[in-house]
Amino acid sequence: MTNITKEQRNKALAIISQTSDSKLETHLNACVRCGLCADSCMYYLTMKEAKFIPARKVDLVSSIYRRYKTWQGAMFPKLFHARELDDKTCEEMVDSLFGACTMCGRCVKHCSIGVDIPFLVKKGREMLAAMDMVPKTLQATVDAAINTGNNMGIPTDEFVDTIQWMEEELQDEMEDPNAGLFLDKTDKNVFYTVNPREPKFFPLSISAMGKIFYAAGEDWTLSSKYYDVTNYGYFNGNNTEATQIARNLYDEIHKLNCKRLILGECGHGSRAMRWEGPNYLKTKYDFDTLTVVELIGEYIRNGRIKLDKNLNDKVVTIHDPCNLVRNGGLLNEIRFVVNAAAANVVEMTPHGTDNFCCGGGGGALAMSEYNERRLKIDKIKADQITATEAQVVVTPCHNCVDQLTQINHTYKLGIIIKTVAELVADALIIENAELKIKN
Amino acid sequence: MSWYIWTSLAALLFCVVLLGKYFVRLLKKGPPKDLSQKSGNIAQAVCYSCIGAMSPMQKESAYLHLPTYSAGIIFHIGNFLAILVYVIIALSAIFSFRIPIESVTNLVIIILAAITFVASVCGLSLFIKRIVKKELRELSCTDDYISNLLCTVMLFVTTYSLWMFQFGAVYYITMALLFVWMPIGKIKHVLYFFFARYHLGFFYGWRGTWPPKKATV
Ligand code: SF4
Ligand code: SF4
Numbered sequence: 001m002t003n004i005t006k007e008q009r010n011k012a013l014a015i016i017s018q019t020s021d022s023k024l025e026t027h028l029n030a031c032v033r034c035g036l037c038a039d040s041c042m043y044y045l046t047m048k049e050a051k052f053i054p055a056r057k058v059d060l061v062s063s064i065y066r067r068y069k070t071w072q073g074a075m076f077p078k079l080f081h082a083r084e085l086d087d088k089t090c091e092e093m094v095d096s097l098f099g100a101c102t103m104c105g106r107c108v109k110h111c112s113i114g115v116d117i118p119f120l121v122k123k124g125r126e127m128l129a130a131m132d133m134v135p136k137t138l139q140a141t142v143d144a145a146i147n148t149g150n151n152m153g154i155p156t157d158e159f160v161d162t163i164q165w166m167e168e169e170l171q172d173e174m175e176d177p178n179a180g181l182f183l184d185k186t187d188k189n190v191f192y193t194v195n196p197r198e199p200k201f202f203p204l205s206i207s208a209m210g211k212i213f214y215a216a217g218e219d220w221t222l223s224s225k226y227y228d229v230t231n232y233g234y235f236n237g238n239n240t241e242a243t244q245i246a247r248n249l250y251d252e253i254h255k256l257n258c259k260r261l262i263l264g265e266c267g268h269g270s271r272a273m274r275w276e277g278p279n280y281l282k283t284k285y286d287f288d289t290l291t292v293v294e295l296i297g298e299y300i301r302n303g304r305i306k307l308d309k310n311l312n313d314k315v316v317t318i319h320d321p322c323n324l325v326r327n328g329g330l331l332n333e334i335r336f337v338v339n340a341a342a343a344n345v346v347e348m349t350p351h352g353t354d355n356f357c358c359g360g361g362g363g364a365l366a367m368s369e370y371n372e373r374r375l376k377i378d379k380i381k382a383d384q385i386t387a388t389e390a391q392v393v394v395t396p397c398h399n400c401v402d403q404l405t406q407i408n409h410t411y412k413l414g415i416i417i418k419t420v421a422e423l424v425a426d427a428l429i430i431e432n433a434e435l436k437i438k439n
Numbered sequence: 440m441s442w443y444i445w446t447s448l449a450a451l452l453f454c455v456v457l458l459g460k461y462f463v464r465l466l467k468k469g470p471p472k473d474l475s476q477k478s479g480n481i482a483q484a485v486c487y488s489c490i491g492a493m494s495p496m497q498k499e500s501a502y503l504h505l506p507t508y509s510a511g512i513i514f515h516i517g518n519f520l521a522i523l524v525y526v527i528i529a530l531s532a533i534f535s536f537r538i539p540i541e542s543v544t545n546l547v548i549i550i551l552a553a554i555t556f557v558a559s560v561c562g563l564s565l566f567i568k569r570i571v572k573k574e575l576r577e578l579s580c581t582d583d584y585i586s587n588l589l590c591t592v593m594l595f596v597t598t599y600s601l602w603m604f605q606f607g608a609v610y611y612i613t614m615a616l617l618f619v620w621m622p623i624g625k626i627k628h629v630l631y632f633f634f635a636r637y638h639l640g641f642f643y644g645w646r647g648t649w650p651p652k653k654a655t656v
Contacts (some may be wrong), residue, residue: 019468020468020471020472021468021469021470021471021472022464022465022466022468022469022470022634022638023470023471023638025464025465026465026631026634026635026637026638027635027638028626029461029628029631030491030626030631030634030635031628032583032625032628033575033578033579033580033583033625034500034507034511035572035574035575035578036499036501036503036504036507036508037498037502038574039499039503039504039651040499040500050573050574050578051578053574053578055578059578072623072624078580078581079581079582079585080580080581080582081580081582108639109492109497109498110498110499110500111498111500112498112500112501112508112511113628113631113632113635114488114492114632114636114638115635116635116639116642124502131467134624143511228441235523274475274476275473275475275646277475278473278475279472279473279474279475280477282474283474284474284476285475285476286477289476325648327628327646327648328646328648329478329643329646329647329648329650331481331648331651332652332653353648353651411456414571420602
């Protein structure tokens, strides 16, 4: 690592000087270093090294704050553990804040004080981003999204081909030439978004959702250019890039003049667009924003789709994506939908707001330099799944699906992993093929 | 009034002014300005954050570490009581009124002394844990040891003073040191704790996570 310049340092320090509200100052001063958060973090639980204790990650950021933003830290750095922002500190920050935290927030709920640890980790990442110290692999994912409109750099014609292929399959399955996966239609009720992993690796999840839309008689569209629900700008700490990615969807829904933005099955993408997006863009949305799980829940409640849960008779367990459940409030909605679609649902221990991260959050899946660590911490998730004796793990997040697939392979679990849309599509009762498609 | 009482009062003033300054600064900065569409009830969530979510059944930091958690709770109760004792004793010194030692007062003093004694033992045990446990030691800085030691010593001195019912120079100087350190070192979490609970309630309340609903399978 090269010596950091004064300019870099100033840019980084500006991050912890911004005071739009009292949250940052509060959390920077609240940790009492009791160490009781250690057992809530999968990194510490697996590795048992002090550097993985959540409070250590907090301290990396707050010690810099004490050194540069408090008189006592500036005068007596040893006494208050106030650290210089130098190469060594930056190196530790990259390793701990990018490489050893999925920003799952599990430690927050269990912290004896209530320190928002991932909030500070995010601030630390923003400092590193301001100094151009984002791990290259993660930055490459963000660059792809900025340059091509999706994080996997899928060319538009390849995406369109995939959608057309899936559309033909859907028409064959429904025996209805009107069944469709619609692209770039204007004035629709629903503007749907997907994780680029779907067209790239899991096209059947798009057709599963297409089937649900068909059954519900939904008036919907995808964009052929800006369909990517993910936003790795949330993870790399570069808010300008995060804003640009959020703007892509914001502008596209306006261009196509749709009413509702439906966030495809992606935990962090949903978080970044729904909760962070308006703050990035500094504007309230003038359209409805909800996750696909909530939309499916709405269809079930309104009788727009009918399900036969006995069509899914294997033992199913739910993996709660951190950004949708702990940090997104969807605990019950996911359960409502999964229970409507599967006959035999069992819970993991712990689950819900206490659930362990899949291990791939926080951009970890994109950072191959930490692969070994990532798969090691997954022993916890593997054990959780095994204990349920479930045959199917369902989760409304494609990042989690990807990570669970790797866990399945590494720990030889022999499970089937599905998204919620896939589970629901398998339970659909298509009563009338001549549905109200108005496209 | 003796010089040491004045010293402790000056220290108390320093503490109140500095903590008050932080408090006003936090209030001025205000709550988060979130432009996303709220999906829950902030007031209910903040209440839950300060009450329900603090229950030992809800926190691994409590139910996985019951001895430490219990020691911490007693230690904190002891500290608050000891400061209350200081306020009463200092007021009696300022306004020259005598606290009558009668059977009821005596009993109260014995109970207070017992609590502050147990709290001081708890404080000492937490101090020893911080030294002995490698990972905790690696996490700690000088401020952690000073903060704990100051509170623990203050509790021992308060116990002794209550027991003897004599509040002399050692007592007041110990209190003065604590008051000076409080807004400088980590004891300032006495203020930030409440703001942290508020922000947590705000965050989870906004998104509809808190107050929790039962997961129904
Ligand atoms: S539990 Fe909370 S207060 Fe204690 S060390 Fe961890 S982050 Fe700090
Ligand atoms: S947010 Fe998750 S990964 Fe990060 S320190 Fe907390 S528990 Fe560990």
